[in-house]
Amino acid sequence: MHTSKPLSLFQHVLTKKIPSLLKSNSDKSSALSLEDTIKLLKFSADTRDFKLGRTIHAHLITSSSNVQLNVIQTNSLIHFYVKCDEISLARKLFDQMPERNVVSWSSIMAGYFHNGFALEVLNLFKSLNFGGFLCPNEYIFATVLSSCSDLRAIKEGVQCHSYVLKTGLLFHSYVKNALLHMYTRCLDMEGALRVFKSVPGSDILTYNSIINGFVENGYLSEALEVLIQMVNEYVVWDHVTYVTVLGLCAHLKDIKLGSQVHGQILKAGSESDEFVGSALIDMYGKCGKTIYARNAFDELHDRNVVLWTAIMATYSQNGCFEEALNLFPEMVLEGVQPNEYSYAVMLNSCAGLSAMRHGDMLNGHALKSGFKNYMIVANALINMYSKSGSVDHANQVFSNMIYRDTVTWNSMISGYSHHGLGREALSVFYRMLVAAEVPNYVTFVGVLSACAHLGLVDEGFYYLNQLMKDMRIEPGVEHYTCIIGLLGRAGRLSEAENFMNSRSVRWDVVAWRTLLSACHVHRNISLGKQVAENILKLDPNDVGTYILLSNMYAKARRWDGVVSIRKLMRGREIKKEPGVSWIQVKNITHVFVSEDKNHKDSIQIYDKLADILGQIKHLGYVPDIASVVHDVEDEQKEEYLSFHSEKLAIAFGLLNTPSEAPIHVIKNLRMCHDCHTAVKLISMVAQRKIIVRDANRFHCFQSGTCTCGDYW
C-alpha cells in the first residue's frame, strides 16, 4: 500500500494540476512535468484508475511537441494499461515503439502473464534478441519462470535455470523463488529441493513455496523437516505461511501442531484474514474437530462463499450431512451466492444421506444457475445419483458431459460396480481407455470389484498382475480385498485364504469381513469361525462380525452356534443395532424400525404388507421362521419376520408412490435372507423396481431377481 508521503504529493497533483489541465491545455505553466506524468501514471496503475490514466495519456499526446513519446513514458503507459487489464492497448503501444528497452519487454510480458496468457510470454521471450543490446534481467526471468510454472513447461524452465545459473541472475531472490516454484508446479520436488539447498538466501517466500510444494505432492515428512528448519532460523511468518502450515497440519491430521499454529495466528492478530480463516476451518475439519471448525467460522464476520463452503465441507467430511445441508439456506439468507464448490459439497452430502429428492432439487438449482457445466458439479451429481440408488440417472449425467476427467470415469465405474452391474462397469472402463483417459488407483478398485461381481477370476488377476503393473499403479489393500471377494464369490475359499496369507499386506477389518461374507454365503463354518476370530482380534466390538457369524450358523441351522454367539455378545455387552429403514416420499423421510407401529399410517401399512405377503406365498414364498431365534410360537416368529423394517418401508412405498415409480429404501444393516427372498417376489407381484441400499451394497430388485445375484 501507499505511504502517506507520495499520497500527499498526488493529492497536490490531483487537486491543483488536473483541474487546470482539463480546463485548458494552452496554459503552459500548468502543464505536467515529465516526472509528474510518470508518477501520475504509476498512481493510476496502482489504483487501477483507467479514467485518470487515459487522461494523462491524452495529455501526453496533445502537449508533446514530439509525436513520439520517449521510452520511459511509453513503458509507464504500458504498465498502466496492463494493470487495468487492457492488454491489447498495451500491446499496441509496445508494437509501435521505435526502440524498446528491457523494461518495455518485462512490462508487456508481466501483462500477458497476469492476464493468463503464459504462452504468449514464452513466445515473446523467444523473439527477444539475446545477441543484441537487450540482455534479459531478473525481471524478465521472474516472469518467464512464472509462466513456465503456469504451463508446467519444465523443459523451458530447465533451460532458464541453466541461463540464470551462468549469468548469476539466480542469486536474485525473485528469480530463485520463481525457479523453485516452477519445479514444484512441474512436480519435480528433487529439482525444487536442489534449488532450495544450493542457492543461499532463503526468505519467507522460499519457505512458503517449498513447504507448499511438498504438501501438495504428498511429501509430508519432508515438509515438516523444512518447517522445523524455518522455525530454527527465526524466519518471520506471513499470512501465506499460516495457510501453508495449516494445510500441512490438515494432511498430517496433527491437531496439536495445528492448535499451536492457531495460537500464533491469534497472537499475530491474523485470525480475521479470510485465507487464514478458511485454512483454519479446513484444518480442524480434516482433524475431525467439527466444533473447533465451527467456532473458527463463527468468529469471522465477513463470511464469503469460500468460508461457507469450507464449513459445509467440514460437516460433510465428518459424516454430519444434515448439518452441512442445513447451512445452505443460512448462507443464501446472508446474501452469499453458492459457487461450483458449494454445489459439489452439497451434492456429496446428499450422496451420504441417499437423499435423492434433495439432490434432484440441487441438480435443478445447478442447471438454472449454470454451475452444472462445471466438471466437479457433474462428477458430484454422478456420485449422488449412484449412491442414492439411481445409477440410470448417474449415467444420464455422465452421457451428457462434454468433458470428463479421471474422477468422472471412476465415479461411473464404481457407481455401476456398487449396483452389481459389472458388465456396464467394465464397458465404461473400456470406453475410458479408448478415450485415452489415464486410469488411476481408484479406477482399478472399481474395475476389480466389477470382476468380482461377474465372477471373472482370470480377468481380475490379469488386471491386477498385468495391466496395473504396465500402468505403474502400485496395488493397495483395496485392490487385494477385491481379489478376496472375487475368489470368495467363485467359492474358492481356500485360495482366498492362501492369498491373504501369502501377501505381506496389512489386512484391515474390511478385507477379513469380505472373506467372512464368502464363508457365510458358502456355509463354510470352520473357516468362518477362524476369520471371525481374526476380525475380533483387530476390533473386539465389531458388531457386524457377530451378526454375520450368527447368521452363518442360522443359515446352516446350527442353533447351538447362534445361541453361543448371542451369549458371547451379552457377555461382552455388545448390543445389536436395531434394524432401521427409511424412504423418502415427497421430500419427507419416513423412518421405520423393526416391529414399529409408530407411523401414523401404521394400520394401512400392515394391511398392505399382509396382502402382499399373502400374494407371494402363492408363488412359493415360505417365511424363514427357523432363522428367528426368539423362543416363541411359530406363528409369532412369522410375525417378527414380516415386521422387518425394510418390509414396512417397501409397503409404505407401494402405498404412497405412483405405480411406475421405483421404490428407494435405505437400511442401516445388511438385508436378511428372508427379506431378500420376499422382496424379489414383491418386485414381481407389484411390478415395481425396488432398490435397497443396505450396509454393504445396493440391491436392485426387478421382475423377481436381484442385481446382487443372491450373493452379499
Add this chain to the structure above:
DNA sequence: GTCCGCGGGA
C-alpha cells in the same frame, strides 16, 4: 525514472 515471486473450499 519505468517492470518481477508464494496462498484457501470438492
